[in-house]
Amino acid sequence: MRGLDGKVAIVTGGGQGIGRALSLRLAAEGCKVAIFDLSTAAGEETAKLAGPGATVRTWQLDVSDLPAVQAAVEAVEAELGPIWALVNNAGWDRPAPFLKTTPEFWDKVISINLTGNLNTHYAVAGRMVEHGGGRIINIASDAAKVGTAMEAVYSACKGGLISFTKSIARELARKNVLCNAVCPGPTNTPMMAEVAGTGPEAEKWKAALERGIPLGRMGEPEDYAGIVALLASEDGAYITGQAISVSGGMNMV
């Protein structure tokens, strides 16, 4: 992709799953990558996988903690340089029927999947404006577009994230800060492994899911790396305010 070499990119949740694949791809494109993750060890493992030639550093934090996010953003600019791209990927859920969940559970889901993203935009977007531009890529979900049983509050957060992306894209377009959302479908990640479980029931559930996907398989973390690199690059310079599904054709919306 054009224009990524030497640029600084933050990837939240870059310690495993989709965020790891995004971090590795941006590092391969020449970006200096700052991982914001709950787990230092997971971030360091991503850095190891990126290889000795890459610059991949980890800041251990919870994206729902605004002061921690602000302090890390300050440190990233001091250590790596002006931030060009922000990839909001950190997310969390535990599927359950809505009527069996509690307000405490909703608060946790909202604080990570919605407020966490507001925090990072709040800490980073003003700096991008000062630097003359930047790119924000929010990892939402097709669940936001079509709904998902057992994930009502999570889906509401992802829907909110798409609306926020479109609104902030309008606010910041004239400042050359471009904002888009990428919407994965079901993807083989540690989060999915935890949700799906193991054994014959889990395999049956996965097979049924795959039958509903026109391309015939679940997503892999690497399936999102190309679109995210493109949106962060000069090749994405005329794309803003979009919510792009990458889900094997599962939902053609």
Ligand SMILES: NC(=O)c1ccc[n+]([C@@H]2O[C@H](COP(=O)([O-])OP(=O)(O)OC[C@H]3O[C@@H](n4cnc5c(N)ncnc54)[C@H](O)[C@@H]3O)[C@@H](O)[C@H]2O)c1
């Ligand atoms: N896996 C799927 O099927 C799927 C489908 C659609 C959308 N998504 C979205 O893709 C993104 C990545 O999902 P994944 O499956 O790779 O998840 P994962 O659980 O495998 O990895 C998430 C990473 O984010 C980090 N993280 C979680 N909460 C955090 C917090 N509060 N602060 C900082 N870091 C935090 C974790 O430590 C982990 O490294 C999420 O936003 C998720 O909602 C996933």
